Amino acid sequence: MNRFFFILSAFLCAFLLTPPVQGREVLSFNTDWQFKKGPFSSEAMQAAQKWNSGWEKVEIPHTWNAKDMQVRINDFYEGVGYYRKTYFFPDTLQGKRAFLRFEGVGACSEVYVNGNLVGTHKGGYSAFACEIGTAIKPGANNEIIVKVDNTARPDVIPVNHGLFGVYGGIYRPVWLIITEKNNITVTDCASSGVYITQKNVSKQQADITVKVKLDNATLQPVSLKLENTIYNQVGKKVSSDTKSFDLTPQGSQTYFSTFTMKQPHLWQGRKDPYLYKVVSRLIKDGKVIDEVTQPLGVRKYEIVAGKGFYLNGERYPMYGVTRHQDWWGLGSALKNENHDSDLAMIMDVGATTVRFAHYQQSEYLYSRCDSLGLIIWAEIPFVNRVTGKEAENAQTQLREMIRQSFNHPSIYVWGLHNEVYQPHEYTSSLTQSLHDLAKTEDPDRFTVSVNGYGHAEHPVNMNADIQGMNRYFGWYEKKIGDIKPWVEGLEKEYPYQKLMLSEYGADASTAQQTEYLDEYSTGGDSFCPETFQTKMHEYQWSVIASHPYIIASYLWNMFDFAVPSWTRAGIPARNLKGLVTFDRKIKKDSYFWYKANWSKEPVLYLTQRRNTNREKQVTSITVYSNVGTPKVYLNGKELTGIKQGYTPVHYIFYKVTLANGKNTLKAVSVKNGKSYEDIIEWNYTGEKKRGDDATENVEEHAGF
Secondary structure (H helix, E strand, C coil), X not given: CHHHHHHHHHXXXXXHCCCXXXXXXXXXXXXXXXXXXXXXXXXXXXXXXXXXXXXXXXXXXXXXXXXXXXXXXXXXXXXXXXXXXXXXXXXXXXXXEEEEEXXXXXXXXXXXXXXXXXXXXXXXXXXXXXXXXXXXXXXXXXXEEEEEECCCCCCCCCCCCXXXXXXXXXXXXXXXXXXXXXXXXXXXXXXCCEEEEEECCCCCEEXXXXXXXXXXXXXXXXXXXXXXXXXXXXXXXXXXXXXXEEECCCCCEEXXXXXXXECCCCEEHHHEECCEEEEEEEEECCEEEXXXXXXXXXXXXXXECCCEEEECCEECCXXXXXXXXXECCCEXXXXXXXXXXXXXXXXXXXXCEEEECCCCCCHHHHHHXXXXXXXXXXXXXXXXXXXXXXXXXHHHHHHHHXXXXXXXXXXXXXXXXECCCCCHHHHHHHHHHHHHHHHXXXXXXXXXXXXXXXXXXXHHXXXXXXEEEECCECCCECCHXXXXXXXXXXXXXXXXXXEEEEECCCCXXXXXXXXXXXXXXXXXXXXXXXXXXXXXXXXXXXXXXXXXXXXXXXXXXXXXXXXCCCEECCEECCECCCCECCCCCCECHHHHHHHHHHCCCCCEEECCCCCCEECCCEEEEEEEECCCCCEEEECCEECCCCEECCCCCEXXXXXXXXXXXXXXXXXXXXXXXXXXXXXXXXEECCCCCCCCCCCCCCCCCCCC
C-alpha cells in the first residue's frame, strides 16, 4: 500500500511542475445545480405547476437512482429528470469561446442555454461537449437546463437494464471551458484534440507522432505557431517541435509533429509506470493562447497465441479483475476518492490488468491506471441484447471512447461487445464494422469481442483480434473441474487463437456459509455460500496459471454491484460475485487467495473465518501463505500432516477434529527473520447441514 501512495505522490509532483495552462480556462461547473425528477404530465397546466415548484439543490456528481436501483427488484425510476443552474458570465467573455463538457450523463441528454438547444447526446458513459458561446449573455445571469433520460431504448446501448442499471443523472463532473477564438479543438468527440501515436518502440528508441486538431472561429486566416514539447517525469524538456502556418477558418485543421526518442524510459506496467507528458501550445504573436497536456507512456504491447502477453518484449503476467463503477448508496455518482479506494484494493490484491466492464469509465480512473501501471481493457456497453436498431449508436460510442481515451498508455484493447447473439448475421456484421472502425481510429491497439459460449467458432465472436469467452464452470453450468478439459480442448483444436478468459466466478454471500460443497452449485437465487466461491477460485486459478494458452484472465468481479432484475442469497438487486462486498467493507476469502498468489506483499491467511458455526467435527483447515510453510495450532496444539494444495501458496490440513465449543486456530510463519500470524475462532456444537443440495446444470451457459 505504501508503494501505491508513493506512485500517486510522484505522479502528482510531476504534473505540479508543469507550467499552468495558458490561454484556456477550465472551471469546475458542479455546484449550485437544482434538480427535479419526473414523470411530468403531458397536460400543460399540470406540467407547468410541477415545473415551478419543488426543485432540490444538488451537487454534481448526482444520480436519482442511488437508492431505488440498489434495493428493489425492477422497481426504480426510469425516465426524465431535469437539472438547471443560473450562472453569471462576465463581460470579459466577449470575444471568447465557451464550452460545457459533460464527463458522463445517464443516459440521453439535451442541453439548453437561455432556452436555446446547444447540444444533445445519446449514451450514458462517454463524455460530450457543447459550444455555448453564441447562446450566452455576457454580463448577465444565464440559465442552463439539462434534460436527462435513462429510459432504456432500442437504439441506444445498452438497450436494457438487464445486467446492470444505467443510473440516471449527471453523475460525472461538468466543466466550463473558455478559450480564444483559435484553439485546440474541444468538440472532436469531446477529446483532448491531441492524439499521440508511437511506433518502433524499443529500449534504443521510439518514434512518436503528435497529431493536433485546431479550430479557427473567426472569418479570416490567422498566423499561428503550434509547439509540441515532450517533458520527462520531472519536468525536463526532452524534445520540441514548432510549426508556423496560417490557420484557415473553414473546418478543423490537423497538424503533426514527429519525434525520435533515443533510449526512452519505457512504461513497464506496475514495475515501472514511467510517464512523460506532451504539452501542445498554440501561439499567436508570441503569446500562448491555448495549451493541452497529455500523458505519454512509451510502451509496446504484443500478444503471441498460445504463449502469452508481452510488454516491451518481456512476457508479462496478466492477473486480471473486472470492475463495475457503482458503490452502495452512491450509485455511479462517484468522486475521485471513491475511484482511488477501488484502485487501492485492485493494487493490493496484486492485479496487473483490469477489464472495466461493461462501459467506458471515468477519465480520472484511466489516468490513475496510467500512473499505477495497470494494463486496461476498455469497452463500450454493447451487451446482453440485440435489437437491430443500435448499430449507429454503438459506432458513435466506440468512436467517442477511442478519441477520448486515445492517449492513455494503460489501455491495450478496445472491447466491442459482450454476450450479444441473435440474430447472428446482424450481430456478426455489426461487430465487423466496429472492428473496422476501431482499426481506422486506432490501428495500433487490439480489439476484442466476448461471448458466453465455450467454442471458438461461434459466428458473432470471430471478427476481432482477440476472442474473449465468459465461462462459469460449476456455477451456471457443469462442474468446477470442467474448466481444464475445456481449455485443453481449445489448445488442441485452435492453437492459433488469441484467447482470453474474460469472466469466471461465482456469487458469494458473506452471510451464507457451509462445509458441504459439491463440484457444482445451482447458480440460483437463494443459497450462495462464500465457501463455494472460494473453492471454485482455488481450483480454477490453478488451471489458468498452468495454461499460457489463456493470454489473460479476468475474474468476475472485483466488487459486488447492483443488478436491478436479480436476487442473490435473498438480497434484491445484487450480483454477489465480487471479491469485496458492495459497501467495500469485507474482503472475502477469495480476495486473499488471489493476493497470496499474485502480490509480492506478505500474506498469511486462514480461510473460512466467517464460517464460524461449524457443521462438522472432523473438518479441514486451509491456509494461504506466500511467506513460507505455515505452522498451525488448534487450541494451542500444533497440527501435523500439512499438504500442498493447488498452488505453492495453498496449504491444507485434512481430518482435523474440533473440540466441543470454542476452537481457536492460529497460523504462524517466519520469513527473512520476520514473523507473521493469523488467528480465527470457530464454534462446534454438533453435526448439522446448512443450505440446499446442488444440482448440476449440464447445459451450456451462454449468458443472459
